[in-house]
Amino acid sequence: MSATTSTSTSATVQKWKPPKLVLGNPSFHDVTDQISGIVERRDTPIWWWVALGISVSMAGAFFIQMAWLFWTGVGIWGNNVPVGWGWPIVNFVFWVGIGHAGTLISAVLFLLRQKWRTSINRFAEAMTIFAVICAGIFPGIHVGRIWVAYWMFPIPNQMAMWPNFRSALMWDVFAVGTYFTASLLFWYTGLVPDWATLRDRAKGWPKKIYGFLALGWRSGNSQWKHYEAAYLLLAGIATPLVLSVHSVVSTDFATSMVFGWHTTIFPPYFVAGAIFSGFGMVMTLGILARLVYPPVKNYITVKTLELMAKVIMLTGMMVGYAYSMEMFIAWYSGNGYEQFVFLNRAFGPYAWAYWIMVSCNVIIPQLFWFKKLRTSIPVLFVASIFVNIGMWFERFVIVLTLHRDFLPSSWDMFKPTAFDIGFLVGSFGLFFTLFLLFLRFVPMVAMAEVKGVMPEADPHHESYHHATEKEA
């Protein structure tokens, strides 16, 4: 969805106005002031301390539970045979999915010249990194012998052991690892000019820290040239990762022989779902940022949110299509085992989870057909929460496919324990801790990039517009 199409339908070029991506007509200096001000202010707001206190407690509980897990064993969760993977893997896939929006917004939308991305890309990327950190913890700690989890990596060793490259878990290690590295580099590259801005405004020891972080950025022409090239390259590198990470994560399931997992639809369906959930989380966070930092409203505009709502609606429908196609293929395959699995999802003991998933992921996004709803902040906020609940349940439904597989004799129920819930809550604690620290200490909107999409950055006569020509 191009930012211009909504307005370019008007009759003549003369009447065309550049899209208002930033509200309130701030000058470049205002932008710098407003965004840097959040980082620079000395009086940390009370709400931040409260929120951080809650988040840190949750994160602390996360790590204490982890210590108990390491001490006793993975039996503290509800996992059993047949459900060998339980909530840890649900959480892993959930967080990896959340992590998708960042790369999509930064890389893909960048390549597609979607300028509205600039206001949200910084914190979307941050969110990606934090989500991938949360995601990465789960497969690591869910193994039975945590102290040898590094055997998953192909490290030459005296034991002459080598991982099994046929295993999708092996691919996972690489996919998630690559994704995290690329996202981090991409994020940091984008941050460099903004660190320099902060450095230039700071005094005393913060200046030294920002100076260190700015890597000697002087805003010179050649630096900008290299920066633009590097950013483009990184965007190019990151773009296939948007598709690859969740495709590979989906192969954890799709390459197995478990009915309900063993389907070719998984990679695209997982990617769509990931974008869906990622946008949901960006929207949640964006709305919260608007709430706590009113100046941010100028950058994360209702227009931006509306566009995101459209992406959510689109990917929601893709996910819905996948759900129905899974059902259709199960019926069409003529395979009783596969048919059973899908009927069991919809009508078995975990049907409630399936219908939560369908309601949240397929039905709720349909609200966005109505402009009134997709521009209403409360509606968007509630809907985005539902999207995330729905996507968590999607992964729950998928993992819980295990509970009834081939031999009915081994069918069993999975019951989460307090630790299962504790780890999920704890991972949110970690995520929000990191995110709050980010809000406080890192410019949450990419100042340099935002300036690039403001009218001032395009000093032409109103009737002639390079950018418009390119886009048209």
Add this chain to the structure above:
Amino acid sequence: MPSLTNGNGSRPLYWRSEEQLKDSDRFRHWLDHEFPEVEEEANGDNPLKSSVSRRSFLGVMGASMALAGFTGCRKPVEKIVPYVTDPEYRVQGVPRFFATAQPRGTAPLSILVETHQGRPTKVEGNELHPSSGGGVDSFGLASVLDLYDPDRSKYPTQRGARRSMDEFIEFWRELHTGFIETGGEGLAILSETFASPSLWRLREKMRRDLPNARWVAYEPVNTENRDRGLERATGKKVQPVYRYDRAEVVVSIDNDFILSEPDAVRHNGEFGRGRKLTGPDDSMNRLYVVESAMSVTGGKADHRLRLQSHQIGAFLISLTIELEKQGLTIPGSGVIAGRAGEKFETEFAGAIAEDLYRHRGKALVTVGLRQPPAVHALALAINTALGNNGRTVLYREYEDTLPSSLDDLKTLAEDMRGGKVNTLVVFGGDPVYNAPADVRFAPAFAKVENRIHFGGLVNATARASHWHVSRSHFMEAWGDVRATNGILSIIQPQIAPLYDTRGDVEFANLIITGLDTSSYELVRETWFDSLLHGDKERSWQIALHDGLLESSRDNEGGPVVVDGGEVAFLLRHTSLHAQPITDGSYEVVFIPSGTVHDGRYANNAWLVELPDPVTKNTWGNTAVMSTKTAEKLGVGSGDVVAIELNGRTVQLPAYVQPGHADQSITIELGWGQSELGRVAKDSIGVDVYPLRTSETMGFARGATVARTGGYVDLPNTQDHGAMEGRAIVREATMETYKHDTKFAQHMVHVPNLDSLWKEHTYQEGYQWGMAIDLNACTNCNACVTACQSENNIPVVGKDRVRVGREMHWMRMDRYYVGDVEEARVANQPMMCQHCEMAPCEQVCPVNATVHDSEGLNVMTYNRCIGTRYCSNNCPYKVRRFNFFNFTNEFPDSVKMAQNPDVTVRSRGVMEKCTFCLQRINLAKQKAKAEGRTVEDGDFQTACQQACPPNAIVFGNINDPNSEVSKLRKNTRAYGVLEEFNTRPRVLYLAGVLNPNPKLKPVAVEVEPHGTGHGGGHGENGHSGGLDTGHAEPTDAHGDAGH
């Protein structure tokens, strides 16, 4: 202990420490308890976590061994301590097997015990002895765990205080002196049932030396109904010796002969082997079962009739009437003629009668111990009329056997109340817990002046006694037994007593003579005096080696003469009800537990966690009822019901059992002994003995049952009983089999599937494989316990069973087939299938599970990091995960029961069946040393060894002459889920049912395609996989077309 003082008693002359010099309390304590920390550890009363560390345990054991030499000063040396210098023939690390026997009331079981460095670790069947026939059951297998039970009585106690055995002996001698004077006036021994020449000899001695004393026996699960019926009908005290191997038609009248009745191992083997089929022209036996609860035997039936237990006797009358219609004259049946109005289920009875008549002399009607004496007598009459008496069932007079007698128990209790018994020696057993409620044993017992209990565990009787004398495990002392068929065996100790205990024979001798003579001397005395002939020492040695005395084989029993008048008398005086209960009350049936029997194994963790073969419940008992009854009561499995009978109530969770008789509740005996030990304490079982009276030992009428509103999460290992139309357990009737010998392969289409990888060809060396004959398999569970014992499989506890974390590598899958009300059981032993295209191997990220060059799917524990991906991808779900450090939770003594040849798994790793790799390797080493290759018979896997009917066969598939190769070529062979290209190395031989064509057809889960009428399944449905030589479809379609 006094301190070492000088002559005038003030200060020590020589002192060991300052403390002694000061004569401090601490030093005195130290002197009294020389090894206080050891004592504390040995008494460790923390039930779940024994405080004995491995190191200190080994230390104590080492010290005990070292001190063992000094025992020679006190008692004669019997060389059963571990060797100091190895004899030449003994190889370290190679287990040795010794024959012995497990005493079990009237029907002991001959076994071999595997020992490692003098430490018994596993029980196996003794092929030479008919009571075992090479097989063994879970009770026998788990007995080795009892030996190491940390809750065992380790020393005698007097009113709960620790005493030494010498102190008890001293106490007893004092009493005994008095008894010698009075001829044993006021002395009574209440023992368990035994069949032992030595104990019998001692009992005879008592009758001579202490004529006024008495020795009676009581067992809660006893043969009394049968004994009384047979004694009345024959005038002799006889017991039947069934020969299921000779029977072509078996009619079980409430007789669970496969699992819970005496001599079950032998019956199981003989019956199961009688169902083996080499081809469609071979014949197999046919089994009719009439019962109320679904038993293992009922699950194996070709035709099963569910009746309330009290109707079952009447059914036999109905059958008698039908048999007479065939022209048979049944002794004593005259009385039945007048009761013709009672005949019912005539169609079923008629078909059986015809079948029985056709198979005269090759048929067998057996009656379960719950049924009243008259039914047993009538069955004897029927068997006699059919010419089975002396052929398929032999009778043998009780010899060296003291069967249980309720009358004796009642008299004893009466005398106890009347003060006529001043000393009661409870010789094993637990009458306070399990005596019929109306005997009111406990209050009577409390009146006895000297109450002595002899037992291996501190049970209810022990707690109610003054003295509790610790009993040696049968693997710790000498003894002897006589099997039902008269064969004599010596109980040979496998290890020196671990604690301050006495064996059965030693204790009996002590009580009777006041002398603490060793069991070795006592047993040898019995045998050398009267049982051995010729070169006695040599015969003794051979009997020890073989596990039986060859010369005692010659009299396994014969026919008996039936007095029809007496049968008629019994029938006339027994009320048998043809009518089901209609007044809304319920029938309660008391059955021995399939896992803890009458309660004696309630502290045996292997058995307590062993899933019941039919209900799959563990860790407790339930009120088992039919679906209709459950509906009527408004309960589901787990809902607690209150059962009230004769003013007494018990509450226990319901379990809904397909195929159960309506309006009847079956409850297992033996549970609810929470004070027995740490395992029993953890059980959710309920003691139901309070409902049982001497009149209703088998079943009772007139109970009221109501829902209480409570709920218990049952630790059940199999939630789902339906096969969902999947061809997992493949079965067909004999008729289908004859028509289509490859029926099993026609149930599923196996396409031609290839491998992504280069496949191993196994052109040379070994290639292991297994074949399991589902027809011979009787669902007895022995393999499950055998596997547990062999492979150090941990017990996880009820809470972990509830969440699905049981660790059994081998499990018995149980499915119900057909209508819920009239369900049939289809069972299948399931363990790692060692798939050639193993799904687990593909997905392990660290190569921890791989294929070896002999076709085994091997698990490298050290490499496993525990992703559990393999388990997810295993379609058979046979992988087991160590969610915690289960092995570490074992009490130290239990660690002694572990097989040193099998790695103990730590937390966080996956484990599964290895096909007993350690046994394969031992056999390979042996063969290599002898310069040959491994052949059939060199070794058996643990499950194969235990299996009484030899349903499991393992061996080298590369050897075309091996049994397993032949079986895998059987037309009934199929692989479970083979359509998914897993290529399992375990092939199952599909079950064949042998229904009576006169009766309504039995249900099977999946019909073979291609032979059914109108079968639209084309040839392409049978093109690949195992079924390459397929030619029938055209014929089949020809049939279908016309």
